[in-house]
Amino acid sequence: MLEDFATDDLKIDKDYSHANQRSEDRRRQEAHYFKLYGRIEIHEWLLKDSVQMKAYREAIQDNEFFRHKIVLDVGCGMGVLSVFAAKAAAKKVLAVDAATISDYAQQVAQDNGFGNVITVIRGKVEDIELPDDIDKVDVIVCDWMGHCLFSGNMLESVLFARDKWLSAEGHIYPDTAQLYLAAIKGRDQDLGYWHDVHGFDLSAIRRRCESKAVVEHVTGDQLMSRVCLVKSLDLYTERRQSAKFRSLFELKVMRNGWVHALVAYFDVGFSKSTQRISFSTSPCAPWTHWNQTVFYLETPLPVRAGEYIKGVFTMKASEESIFDMEFDIYVDFDGREKSVTIHQSFVLSNPLTLC
Structure with a gap:
């Protein structure tokens, strides 16, 4: 009987150690990923994709739904999608990103006259909290697509934000x-x-x-x-x-x-x-x-x-x-x-x- 308990304890210790190792690996991978996404040349490359940027601009700037709405930009990068939303007369734009590139987003907002509309929040969307006066958002915008659609796992962050903060009548851009x-x-x-x-x-x-x-x-x-x-x-x-x-x-x-x-x-x-x-x-x-x-x-x-x-x-x-x-x-x-x-x-x- 005591030997059975000892065997069970050993298995629990191994499982616990394995879980800790995987958690540590995940933290290292995330740190490396966000460090790379902090590089300006990465975002320059993305912004030069005229097909993508034209679609986002037309979907957001020419859309009356954004007027006086609260917008959450998941993975904001330099904040260009946030600026699109602010230009569409959004009431408030919360721009969230865990990479250091987000340091530029607030300056981009100010330089384009939207410093009072756009608020940059540094961190993963799964870890941050919204300002005390905001319980729900009306719109989520995000460039969540990766290679083969799913690479990068960004969609999981959008769905997390949807479940936690998107209002019942809220919109997601893009959504299909x-x-x-x-x-x-x-x-x-x-x-x-x-x-x-x-x-x-x-x-x-x-x-x-x-x-x-x-x-x-x-x-x-x-x-x-x-x-x-x-x-x-x-x-x-x-x-x-x-x-x-x-x-x-x-x-x-x-x-x-x-x-x-x-x-x-x-x-x-x-x-x-x-x-x-x-x-x-x-x-x-x-x-x-x-x-x-x-x-x-x-x-x-x-x-x-x-x-x-x-x-x-x-x-x-x-x-x-x-x-x-x-x-x-x-x-x-x-x-x-x-x-x-x-x-x-x-x-x-x-x-x-x-x-």
Whole structure:
């Protein structure tokens, strides 16, 4: 009996130690992430995305709903979205960010004549409290989308703020999104190099490279199939941990050739904007800083028009990194030239965390 208690105590100690280690890892990852987001050049790069910024400007500045409203800007950065809201005659704008870049947001507000409207709050939205005279907000604005829509885990912060502070009739900008999958032709990954590097076998590196989802620019002429919707979001009803999902897909091939990879991209909508503003990160749409997310197949598929590539697409947040995403992709292809069943796992790292 005493031995059983001792064994239980040892297990509890190990579980407690493991939990403490994960908590410490999370704090380090967050500190590194927010340090990187404090760099001006990162925000300059984001602001130069004309497709994104035009959509936000039109959805906010030309919207009568903002007049005399209280606005919460989650992850405000330099405060540009806050300035849009203030220019739309918001009563009060609370700009929240844990990165040092928020030090510039208050100055930006003052320089543009909105110092009395915009208040900058330094910290994570999960940790801060609103001013004593504000219980609810009327609007939440946030640039929450990451690569493959979910990378960076920013959506969780928006949903936290929604549940805690958004009024019953409040709006979120943007509030809808759809994630799509398609088949593309592309480059063959030249990974054979790793088998013989100066006479040494580094195939372990090859296996690591094969498991990486790649953020790159894909053009419309690379598309080999019709697209398939794998995830749709409505931020007014979406539950937390929405990045964890499993979806069947069926891609109808449009032309003869080779399929080297699957590509994921997303559309975003501002359903409460006056003109129902939206934009797309499709390979057929104008460039955005998100580019597209590519999953290279270990076996290229020889395809003919009219054939179908079927499979299962599974996504979840990484257990090792709070800002990375993990994927399991099953592909079942029964073509005239070749039949293939593929199962591959991928990791998508937030590009900032690699700096």
